Amino acid sequence: LKKNISLLIVIILFLSCSFSASAHPSGVTCYPGAEILGYSVDCNNHQANNSFTYSYHGLLGSYTQYVTSGVSKWSGTVSISYKTSPLLSQGAVSVYTDPDTSTVAEFYNYSSNSSGHLTSWEIRFNKSIMDGRTTTKNETTAAHEFGHAIGLNDLKHSTNQSQLMYGYSDRTATAPSTKDIIGAKEATK
Ligand SMILES: [Zn+2]
Numbered sequence: 310l311k312k313n314i315s316l317l318i319v320i321i322l323f324l325s326c327s328f329s330a331s332a333h334p335s336g337v338t339c340y341p342g343a344e345i346l347g348y349s350v351d352c353n354n355h356q357a358n359n360s361f362t363y364s365y366h367g368l369l370g371s372y373t374q375y376v377t378s379g380v381s382k383w384s385g386t387v388s389i390s391y392k393t394s395p396l397l398s399q400g401a402v403s404v405y406t407d408p409d410t411s412t413v414a415e416f417y418n419y420s421s422n423s424s425g426h427l428t429s430w431e432i433r434f435n436k437s438i439m440d441g442r443t444t445t446k447n448e449t450t451a452a453h454e455f456g457h458a459i460g461l462n463d464l465k466h467s468t469n470q471s472q473l474m475y476g477y478s479d480r481t482a483t484a485p486s487t488k489d490i491i492g493a494k495e496a497t498k
Pocket of ligand 1: 453454457462463475476
């Protein structure tokens with residue numbers, strides 16, 4: 310019995326530690342998911358609900374079409390709307406040119422409030438790489454980056470190659486999979 314009680318104490322300590330790690334409003338727990346579940350939520354940087362906005366910084370040219378298509382791949386799961394004014398939008402989307410990196414696109418410069426909810430973020434697309442790729446690949450990249458804006462992490466394990474949030478360019482998904490959608494719903498609860 311003594312052994313069981315100390316085990317129970319260890320479990321309670323472990324649970325209280327893991328719950329206090331995510332600063333979430335009472336009654337709402339951010340579920341982080343796992344590679345084995347096919348999705349991973351960034352509990353410190355995810356959306357407060359299933360609707361958010363973005364605008365463009367600078368001229369995107371043909372990239373607006375990649376963005377529009379990428380965003381539409383999430384429709385029915387998360388409502389992501391375009392705002393003309395950067396002042397009225399949560400996130401900023403832009404393009405840049407850097408031939409000296411293998412980075413295709415980035416979700417970066419993000420900040421969140423004490424509940425772990427994103428308050429601002431940026432996505433940028435590297436023209437040096439993306440100008441030489443197919444439209445389908447670029448639309449998929451846009452959808453993947455917006456997955457980060459939803460609050461999903463990259464997946465690294467090869468068993469997740471068929472998820473949109475797989476972090477490497479040899480992913481096979483061109484749109485959110487069933488598991489990406491489950492993750493997006495968890496991230497925006
Ligand atoms: Zn990524």
